[in-house]
Amino acid sequence: xxxxxxxxxxxxxxxxxxxxxxxxxxxxxxxxxxxxxxxxxxxxxxxxxxxxxxxxxxxxxxxxxxxxxxxxxxxxxxxxxxxxxxxxxxxxxxxxxxxxxxxxxxxxxxxxxxxxxxxxxxxxxxxxxxxxxxxxxxxxxxxxxxxxxxxxxxxxxxxxxxxxxxxxxxxxxxxxxxxxxxxxxxxxxxxxxxxxxxxxxxxxxxxxxxxxxxxxxxxxxxxxxxxxxxxxxxxxxxxxxxxxxxxxxxxxxxxxxxxxxxxxxxxxxxxxxxxxxxxxxxxxxxxxxxxxxxxxxxxxxxxxxxxxxxxxxxxxxxxxxxxxxxxxxxxxxxxxxxxxxxxxxxxxxxxxxxxxxxxxxxxxxxxxxxxxxxxxxxxxxxxxxxxxxxxxxxxxxxxxxxxxxxxxxxxxxxxxxxxxxxxxxxx
Amino acid sequence: xxxxxxxxxxxxxxxxxxxxxxxxxxxxxxxxxxxxxxxxxxxxxxxxxxxxxxxxxxxxxxxxxxxxxxxxxxxxxxxxxxxxxxxxxxxxxxxxxxxxxxxxxxxxxxxxxxxxxxxxxxxxxxxxxxxxxxxxxxxxxxxxxxxxxxxxxxxxxxxxxxxxxxxxxxxxxxxxxxxxxxxxxxxxxxxxxxxxxxxxxxxxxxxxxxxxxxxxxxxxxxxxxxxxxxxxxxxxxxxxxxxxxxxxxxxxxxxxxxxxxxxxxxxxxxxxxxxxxxxxxxxxxxxxxxxxxxxxxxxxxxxx
Numbered sequence: 001x002x003x004x005x006x007x008x009x010x011x012x013x014x015x016x017x018x019x020x021x022x023x024x025x026x027x028x029x030x031x032x033x034x035x036x037x038x039x040x041x042x043x044x045x046x047x048x049x050x051x052x053x054x055x056x057x058x059x060x061x062x063x064x065x066x067x068x069x070x071x072x073x074x075x076x077x078x079x080x081x082x083x084x085x086x087x088x089x090x091x092x093x094x095x096x097x098x099x100x101x102x103x104x105x106x107x108x109x110x111x112x113x114x115x116x117x118x119x120x121x122x123x124x125x126x127x128x129x130x131x132x133x134x135x136x137x138x139x140x141x142x143x144x145x146x147x148x149x150x151x152x153x154x155x156x157x158x159x160x161x162x163x164x165x166x167x168x169x170x171x172x173x174x175x176x177x178x179x180x181x182x183x184x185x186x187x188x189x190x191x192x193x194x195x196x197x198x199x200x201x202x203x204x205x206x207x208x209x210x211x212x213x214x215x216x217x218x219x220x221x222x223x224x225x226x227x228x229x230x231x232x233x234x235x236x237x238x239x240x241x242x243x244x245x246x247x248x249x250x251x252x253x254x255x256x257x258x259x260x261x262x263x264x265x266x267x268x269x270x271x272x273x274x275x276x277x278x279x280x281x282x283x284x285x286x287x288x289x290x291x292x293x294x295x296x297x298x299x300x301x302x303x304x305x306x307x308x309x310x311x312x313x314x315x316x317x318x319x320x321x322x323x324x325x326x327x328x329x330x331x332x333x334x335x336x337x338x339x340x341x342x343x344x345x346x347x348x349x350x351x352x353x354x355x356x357x358x359x360x361x362x363x364x365x366x367x368x369x370x371x372x373x374x375x376x377x378x379x380x381x382x383x384x385x386x387x388x389x390x391x392x393x394x395x396x397x398x399x400x401x402x403x404x405x406x407x408x409x410x411x412x413x414x415x416x417x418x419x420x421x422x423x424x425x426x427x
Numbered sequence: 428x429x430x431x432x433x434x435x436x437x438x439x440x441x442x443x444x445x446x447x448x449x450x451x452x453x454x455x456x457x458x459x460x461x462x463x464x465x466x467x468x469x470x471x472x473x474x475x476x477x478x479x480x481x482x483x484x485x486x487x488x489x490x491x492x493x494x495x496x497x498x499x500x501x502x503x504x505x506x507x508x509x510x511x512x513x514x515x516x517x518x519x520x521x522x523x524x525x526x527x528x529x530x531x532x533x534x535x536x537x538x539x540x541x542x543x544x545x546x547x548x549x550x551x552x553x554x555x556x557x558x559x560x561x562x563x564x565x566x567x568x569x570x571x572x573x574x575x576x577x578x579x580x581x582x583x584x585x586x587x588x589x590x591x592x593x594x595x596x597x598x599x600x601x602x603x604x605x606x607x608x609x610x611x612x613x614x615x616x617x618x619x620x621x622x623x624x625x626x627x628x629x630x631x632x633x634x635x636x637x638x639x640x641x642x643x644x645x646x647x648x649x650x651x652x653x654x655x656x657x658x659x660x661x662x663x664x665x666x667x668x669x670x671x672x673x674x675x676x677x678x679x680x681x682x683x684x685x686x687x688x689x690x691x692x693x694x695x696x697x698x699x700x701x702x703x704x705x706x707x708x709x710x711x712x713x714x715x716x717x718x719x720x721x722x723x724x725x726x727x728x729x730x731x
Binding site: 004005008009012015016020204208209210211212213215216217218219222405 | 477480481482483484497498499500505507508509511512513514515516517518522526527529530531532571574
């Protein structure tokens, strides 16, 4: 009977959630917003590139003075520049509108600013003046270095690939953070997407005043476990709905973005042709099964702990509105370790870090973070897991007890002490 | 030999803080009977039911259903209509009824078919796909009763089942309860409607200040608080008699309380011989309403 009822509760909860229009609106809104955002970014990028291109096709005539002696007359002329005999007069011409732009290259451009005066062309286009002045200086400096490669290195940003070794084998490196760290992201998403629904597990029964009816029909544990399982199933459905557009997103962006051949190369920018993101082989070598397994275990514990907390809050609070404010405080406590991320990375084994690692409310995020960055010692992982799972179990049991014995106090906040002190006698 | 009780409450005490709501209450409910749990507001009726069903933890005493403490996983044949009504308001009538039918052990299709049949009987078939919060209070009550009586429960516990119903729907719901009585269900009713008690109940318990004020068959309780009565409308002067005393007299209406050995036919002859013109003459017992007023009159006045 109990298993039959568990299945019935799960089925009912999933069906009624999926039938709700608001569920689909909320679920589809996220990928729709992501696609819209990506489209906006691509559009904005294209517009910026188009702006740069149009700027290139419309050369700016300018006058300049050169105290550094670095400016190549030919390069400056090709860019539209004419040497000015008198800096003050040239600047005055710009002020009067007789000239579009004047540049004063200082004696030491590494220490002193390049002064530019120009006719205002709006917020975006006026930026072209500074860009033009910088390009003329860089190109002139580059022309003075006889070796083209040396010039490229000096004006570029060389790509560095670092490989570290530990115990005679290649260490996984920064890429190793990605997979164990994904559980932290997953936990965050679970809270965002499922938090309010978790709170509703118990609040809804009270608000609908269905508690008395339901609790004399099925066992409270069956009801709450069924609702939690249904919620996880709904979360998986939401994730799948989200996963489609997310996987298609890179393709969409690639299709909308202009090809790399069409991109203008920055003068002397020396943009690296090497990929900055980890390659597939780097990712493969960074797979650390124990860290991933620990991440999964911590995620499950964190999810249960969070569920237990919200079920208990829902059982105590009379309405969803009252429960909502408590929910906010819980989320702040759970993500408190993010505010101490600097300390956790710099001194992961210090006392404050360990307190955050073992204290039930902060343990999930801290332990997942430290596991991802490889600073969680095995004994620390064991203590953190024990703390998280024990607290989750206690909170779930507390939530069920509060719900079973105190939730017919409709419309009033539950006195937890009273409920817990009521002894089971007689029967 | 008495049959094994379906419900046993033995020396049950319930306190909330310093206040004792129920004090050493003992009673039982026998298989197939309809039992009325009566009392003024705050007398402890709902508390007793909630403790019986494990919603409240009793301070002391023993409360058993079919010989053991109530457990929904074991007592699938018990159905409860609570005083505090409520269902999943955002869901449709048929979905909620089917859900509860499944929880009571019916296959989904059967629960759905039963629900539709019930909705037809209570004139709500056209609302099967309507959300519960779109129904009137009375319509929601009907759905709630349907949820309670589905899957042919062996034991029905109904806390003020007809509260808020108009007379037509009240009669319909009492008919439904009677169907279950005839099918052999044991029914426990908490009610303030004394005519429902007279129509449906075999035995009653009157709770007063957390204690049993009266407990027994309806006729036993009626006898204890007045016994046999003659109600008459008349013209003339009522004679003095050793067979009766005038319990109530208002203009042309009177209620005569008969002495234990008095014969109503003899009283009728005495009235006719005394020249009283009778417009109606009815021999019966003290009504449960009269009993209720005698037991709780002072309480009711205090609460008012």
